[in-house]
Amino acid sequence: MLPTGFRGAAVDADLAKGSRLDLALIVSDAAGMAGAMFTRNRVVAAPVALSREHLRQTSGMTRAILINAGCANACTGPGGDEDAMQCAQWVADAVGCDVLEVLVFSTGVIGEKLQMANIERAVPDLCAQLDTGASTVDAASRAILTTDTRPKVIERAIPLQDGGTAQLVGFAKGSGMIHPDMATMLAFLLTDLDHADPSHVYLRGAVMESFHRVTVDGDSSTNDAVLLWSSGTKQQPADDKGFFKALSECTLHLAKEIARDGEGATKLVEVEVRGGETHDHADNCARAIAQSLLVKTAVHGCDPNWGRILAAAGRSGAEIDTHKVKVGIGEAVLFENDEPQPANEAAAAEHLKSDSVRIWVDLATGPCDSRYWTCDLSADYVRINADYRT
């Protein structure tokens, strides 16, 4: 169910390959406050440039968003900028709002132009089908996928002081080009709560602990965006903790689902580093392990190859004393007291067979912890990406 105040729809506009939903429209009955975080890539797609500018000019007040899969509208020159603006204009005309109140998001192949005729034809269809039901969320969450194998949706209720509840609904896409800053992902978080987060402190905080901590392949894209958008129909509770908690749970769930659905992935991998001397040490160590192709291929092969984990930790810049450091997989300790613990390898190999695995390092040099999420690296990742455009 969409939060109150929102309606949505999705259609097959023949923008992505095959018979599938590939264009979604979400409309707020009244302009509602939206905040977004975009890719830090210096090369940004036309829809990112447009949406960033519109949010700036309206201070976030947004009536509608249009999202397409199949084409990123990135590196498409001035023509690409015009196409993005034209899409926004069609939506504005259909919805009856200012073009600045419309945001557009695209994901798919870089360097190809949008099929504008298809979009022009689809926008009236989308407006005619706008609905609030649960199937709408499902349809929208499917319309934004690229190489994802399944939709990623999450919902949380936020208790209000009057005994009622507000809703927070999130959906996201992301599978390849996934990296802390931020991943080839789009994530949309819709709420009816009129929350007080004008400077997007909550959004930044939640993203920092979730989308900024997943890596599939170390690449980041031209189109990444996370949008938090409120229809404002429910009043804010006395404190914002409930809202921040719901938001954090939603972003963390979606981030982990993105890692789990990484291209070719068979497992979600959680990397936990404890006892770093500084937060940077802990973060760098966790990221180095999560990014290591050798760790990720070993996990794929269910090989408890702790030597690769320790080697990745060793190149991360974190202080490591081999007399203190412990390395483990699941509950099994594989390296301790400067010695391998081969007796525990069988238990670790067994743990690696499950579809959610945990790799951990205790640096034992200080108080700082960190977690990252990634997936295993399979031959399918290569197959998917060696002929993505063909």
Next chain:
Amino acid sequence: MLPTGFRGAAVDADLAKGSRLDLALIVSDAAGMAGAMFTRNRVVAAPVALSREHLRQTSGMTRAILINAGCANACTGPGGDEDAMQCAQWVADAVGCDVLEVLVFSTGVIGEKLQMANIERAVPDLCAQLDTGASTVDAASRAILTTDTRPKVIERAIPLQDGGTAQLVGFAKGSGMIHPDMATMLAFLLTDLDHADPSHVYLRGAVMESFHRVTVDGDSSTNDAVLLWSSGTKQQPADDKGFFKALSECTLHLAKEIARDGEGATKLVEVEVRGGETHDHADNCARAIAQSLLVKTAVHGCDPNWGRILAAAGRSGAEIDTHKVKVGIGEAVLFENDEPQPANEAAAAEHLKSDSVRIWVDLATGPCDSRYWTCDLSADYVRINADYRT
């Protein structure tokens, strides 16, 4: 042919899987000056710790080196340190020198102990077989390989003022865990020239432009080492340019051979970045492209996917103006004047079919250039690493 003053041998000591050479010994008739660069990984293998300490204590004067494949003797605790020292002692006793004049190098699986009985038995055999012929270089270069598919050898003659020549012979191994700082690689450069490089300025300069510019998978190992060792039997020419040129050619050749022979690789990829505002911009941009799994899988699939090249450049931190930047593959320009150049994609796809390909970006923001070398990423990389230990 080994340079004058050196003798060498290699045997199958049953340290690596299968019937193959896996232990090499090189001896200098008199102690000669050696300089080395080791991994920057904080977790270093026992042989690295030993060799670093011996070089420090002798100021580089070295009589013999022992190199094994199959076992890295890394993360093996105090027992691993004792094993490395025992190997050096056996060589010192057999050769008749101080143990400090012996260096040891290991490569292979992390966390396993050396099979000491095999090494003790092999050292006398090695000493009995010491020889100077070309087959010795070939044998030594084969004995140090792990997942490499072929040996990597290079030889250069350095003209002397008296009309004679000195020799520089290099051999290296490296295939996975390959990254700028420095890669799971071992490289040995032997010369009979009594060159003047006490502070290893030449070695550092040559390594900076070669081994520090190759990446296969972004991982760096616990055992990496590059050794430059002179028997000192030929006197130095008037200027050192000839020696530095020969050294640079050898290290560059070996570095490119390592990238070409990357695990599962079918192609050598040269990434050239021109026109960076600073050297860091150019280097970071070239490295980001060379490390991008999406670029490497696209190259594997012969897909001229310039969008991924530009996206990787965009996340590298280099200043990018899409109106100025050019992206190309081979001679084909694929992005220019803020627009894709689809007419040139066929030529780029054709270029990608060869076994040495060139990817380039002209940032057009300044005078700084950079080059990195990598390989394509294939499903075989995953297969090799998913069951390396089994």
